[in-house]
Amino acid sequence: MTYDVILHNIGQLILPKTSDYPLKGQDMKELNISEDAALGIQDGRIAWIGSDAQAGSLKSTERIDAEGKVVSPGLVDPHTHLVFGGSREHELSLKQAGVPYLEILAQGGGILSTVGSTKKAKEDELFRKASFHLERMISYGVTTMEAKSGYGLDADTELKQLRVIKRLKEKYPISVVSTFLGAHAVPPGFKGKEEEFLDEMAGLFDVIKDEELAEFVDIFCETGVFTIEQSRKFLQQAKEKGFGLKIHADEIDPLGGTELAVSLGAASADHLVAASDEGIRQLTEGNTVAVLLPGTTFYLGKDHYARARKMIDEGAAVALATDFNPGSCVTENLQMIMSLAALKLKMSAEEIWNAVTVNAAHAIGKASQAGSLDVGRSADFVIWDVPNYQYIPYHYGVNHAQSVYHSGKKLWERTPYGEIQFSSAR
Numbered sequence: 253m254t255y256d257v258i259l260h261n262i263g264q265l266i267l268p269k270t271s272d273y274p275l276k277g278q279d280m281k282e283l284n285i286s287e288d289a290a291l292g293i294q295d296g297r298i299a300w301i302g303s304d305a306q307a308g309s310l311k312s313t314e315r316i317d318a319e320g321k322v323v324s325p326g327l328v329d330p331h332t333h334l335v336f337g338g339s340r341e342h343e344l345s346l347k348q349a350g351v352p353y354l355e356i357l358a359q360g361g362g363i364l365s366t367v368g369s370t371k372k373a374k375e376d377e378l379f380r381k382a383s384f385h386l387e388r389m390i391s392y393g394v395t396t397m398e399a400k401s402g403y404g405l406d407a408d409t410e411l412k413q414l415r416v417i418k419r420l421k422e423k424y425p426i427s428v429v430s431t432f433l434g435a436h437a438v439p440p441g442f443k444g445k446e447e448e449f450l451d452e453m454a455g456l457f458d459v460i461k462d463e464e465l466a467e468f469v470d471i472f473c474e475t476g477v478f479t480i481e482q483s484r485k486f487l488q489q490a491k492e493k494g495f496g497l498k499i500h501a502d503e504i505d506p507l508g509g510t511e512l513a514v515s516l517g518a519a520s521a522d523h524l525v526a527a528s529d530e531g532i533r534q535l536t537e538g539n540t541v542a543v544l545l546p547g548t549t550f551y552l553g554k555d556h557y558a559r560a561r562k563m564i565d566e567g568a569a570v571a572l573a574t575d576f577n578p579g580s581c582v583t584e585n586l587q588m589i590m591s592l593a594a595l596k597l598k599m600s601a602e603e604i605w606n607a608v609t610v611n612a613a614h615a616i617g618k619a620s621q622a623g624s625l626d627v628g629r630s631a632d633f634v635i636w637d638v639p640n641y642q643y644i645p646y647h648y649g650v651n652h653a654q655s656v657y658h659s660g661k662k663l664w665e666r667t668p669y670g671e672i673q674f675s676s677a678r
């Protein structure tokens with residue numbers, strides 16, 4: 253047969269283990285690396301994986317020479333707040349002055365400031381802005397991602413955000429999973445009437461299902477936002493309507509959102525900086541993925557990070573995400589998060605790769621399609637301009653992607669200007 257594409261001369265091919273369940277314990281610590289591999293691609297899918305020597309005798313329409321570089325599955329970013337109006341650079345000085353995140357929110361800033369800008373923005377404007385950020389994510393190697401609403405807090409604006417996500421799914425070939433986060437903050441008019449507000453947001457579940465606007469429902473369970481009991485009721489209602497569940501849990505105070513996520517069979521519990529020992533123990537028993545967001549802890553200037561070591565060593569499944577948003581983590585760069593995971597969460601390179609591929613895919617219900625490179629799967633991969641897989645967390649703050657492919661097609665490639673060029677005067 254003649255393949256569409258043969259990708260050969262791969263220095264290291266990263267092959268995370270595929271499994272029906274997220275990787276935990278010893279499985280998270282292992283990563284299969286092939287140093288003599290080639291891929292055959294047909295109709296956008298991986299049709300063959302073999303050795304470089306075998307690849308020499310295969311016929312193909314196109315041959316891509318990986319020049320001895322690293323090839324991995326396309327990265328998966330399982331937690332982003334991609335669609336929003338405005339920006340919040342004015343809050344940086346408040347953060348520098350030590351005003352806590354929840355205090356800024358309580359004063360009507362933070363999330364509520366972005367809610368104001370998002371309400372004002374037209375759908376097309378939100379779409380253009382989100383497209384810009386999404387394209388930048390692709391440039392950093394992401395081929396599957398999640399995007400949340402949550403900057404509307406009223407029916408019209410939440411649905412406007414979700415429709416933007418739906419348009420992004422239609423426009424871009426990458427996989428985008430949508431999450432309804434109408435319960436992201438308490439709008440000013442509903443202070444003390446949180447249940448009433450949650451009932452209003454739950455009232456949108458049917459239209460969201462009917463218009464296929466979201467796969468998951470999420471809530472910010474935190475001091476001054478929504479309580480455990482409110483979160484339980486809201487998520488239970490979402491589950492009954494057939495949504496997958498996510499929860500912003502134990503980010504600042506240990507309310508028990510981690511335990512709630514496991515008890516409801518949520519796909520993920522996210523943040524978990526303050527997760528209790530008992531919460532971590534329960535994570536080891538279920539299949540809820542702990543989605544850790546070290547970029548947020550870094551950006552909020554905190555010293556205490558999520559206890560990834562304890563989670564992994566005790567057998568929880570851990571994934572990593574950017575949490576890209578305009579207030580608490582303003583970066584599209586998942587590679588930077590990989591470095592923070594190494595430096596601040598003390599995760600090994602093997603754990604980090606599993607956390608941004610296979611486990612991240614499990615956290616958004618995409619594990620059968622994304623996060624690894626088996627025969628039959630969509631040919632979503634990245635060629636990295638690095639000598640080995642440990643190099644990306646090590647050399648931080650820059651983009652190591654050379655080219656990014658989805659379904660066998662090149663989506664993005666570094667321009668010659670992205671290469672370091674010295675003038676002849678040097």
Ligand SMILES: N=CN[C@@H](CCC(=O)O)C(=O)O
Nearest residue numbers: 363472548575577578579580
């Ligand atoms: N913590 C709650 N929500 C977002 C922040 C959103 C914002 O500050 O705009 C998060 O995951 O970090």
Ligand SMILES: [Zn+2]
Nearest residue numbers: 331333500575
């Ligand atoms: Zn978030």
